Amino acid sequence: MSNDINSEAREIAEKVEAFVRDKIFPFEKDPRCEDHGPTDELVQEMRALAREAGVLTPHIREDGSHLTHLETALVLRKSGLSPLGPLAVNTFAPDEGNMYLLGKCASPEQKERFLKPLVEGVARSAFFMTEPASENGAGSDPMMMKTTAKPDGNHWVINGRKTFITGAKGAKVGIVMAKSDDGACMFLVDLPDPAIKIERVLDTIDSSMPGSHSVVQIDNLRVPADQMLGESGEGFKYAQVRLAPARLTHCMRWLGCCDRAQEIATDYACRRQAFGKPLVDHEGVGFMLAENQIDLKQSELMIDWCASVLDTGALGTTESSMAKVAVSEALFRIADKCVQVMGGTGLSQDTVVEQVFREVRAFRVYDGPTEVHKWSLAKKIKKSNPV
Structure with missing residues (x-):
């Protein structure tokens, strides 16, 4: 499959890797990397450097066309060598998935107003879907959505409550999911809006996403009818357009982070002496690094296989679920072993x-926990094998 990656994509990936290693690694100790994610000041400073280096939004060409999913996998993996890398080059979630969705489904007017500033890296976005479990709202099961959308003249009025909304604080573009009488809908909104109130920013295990994850109250939000994405009732269809590739691009970025963790742990094990020899020469340590190499390669192959399926034009929900499970679990094993190899330093x-370990642990939950994807796959297995 690597033979299907052209020279253009390889050159982009090499430029991204060099940029992240040279310019972004030093920012990892910047005090503006806070508990609720890097500040927007830091993000824009890094993006200015990426713009100057010609690596901003590298997976989208100037004419608006995208690299293939397989080519994107290589570029995003290199951007992920630092948790700050995808932010710097504008390949991070939720913006990357939102850009993909708008590129596929938005009208020309919507693209100009909402997509363009995202591609240019001057604005961040948020995807408002998940709802509080305490209110039996939409979480892993979006069919439970409680947020409503009611027509009122040439507007829609939206009411509801959302939670774990990544990047809501500081976002300029919002994609809000709500339920009309026809079914699920998506709306594009300018942020901030007084009708969308951030109740609190959650304290979570991860810290790589600007704005972190918020609980949000939506109170009589009025949205012009021409800001609906597509037609009323088609929201779940559009959600799948976004979610299948987005699950995979998460895998791509975090694979890059685990490449980096393995580099650091390997260097540590080769330099650190214990009981008369380097740590790597102790089988208990050397075997962990060997197992990591196996998991890294298997993750790469799983990502490339799934990307190739998406490139055929198939929706790839089954394949992306399998990749999400296999890769997120493998990456957690890798990060855990890297910490173990490094002992107290890890x-x-x-x-x-240490941060890679926390981020990858969170990855096993967001975009669908492992168990939800396994359950979905089991249902498909049963359907294809009726008794």
Whole structure:
């Protein structure tokens, strides 16, 4: 499959890797990397450097066309060598998935107003779908959506409550999912809006996403009818357009982070002496690094296979579910072993390994927990094998 990646994509990936290693690694110790994610000041400073280096939004060409999913996999993996890399080059979630969705489904007017500033890296976005479990709202089961959309003249009025909305604080573009009498809908909104109130920013295990994850109250939000994405009732269809590739691009970025963690742990194990020899020469340590190499390669192959399926034009929900499960679980094993190899140093913030461990642990939950994807796959297995 690697033979299907053309020279253009390889050159882009090489430029992205060089940029992230040279310009972005030093920012990992910047005090503007806060508990609720890097500040927007830091994000824009890094993006200015990426713009100057010609690597901003590298997976989207100037004419608006995209690299293939397989080519994107290589570029995003290189951007992920630092948790800050995807932010710097504008390949991070939720913006990357939102750009993909708008590129596929938005009208020309919507693209000019909402997509263009995202591609240019001057604005961030948020995807408002998940709802509080305490209110039996939409979480892993979007069919439980409680947020409503009611027509009122040439507007829609939206009411509801959302949670774990990544990047809501500081976002300029919002995609809001709500339920009309026809079914699920998506609306494009300018942010901030007084009708969308951030109740609180959650304290979570991860810290790589600007604005972190918010609980949001939507109170009589009025949205012009021409800001609906597509038609009323088609929201779930559009959600699948976004979610299948987005699950995979998460895998791509975090694979890059685990490449980096493995580099650091390997260097540590080869330099650190214990009981008369380098740590790597102790089988208990060397075997962990060997197992990591196997998991890294298997993750790469799973991502490339799934990307190739998406490139055929298939929706790829089954394949992306399998990739999400296999890769997120493998990456957690890798990050865990890197921490273990490094002992106390791996638990400290002296290196980025500690953060990679936290971020990858969170990845096993967002965009669908492992168990939900397995359950979905089991249902499809049963359907294809009726008794």
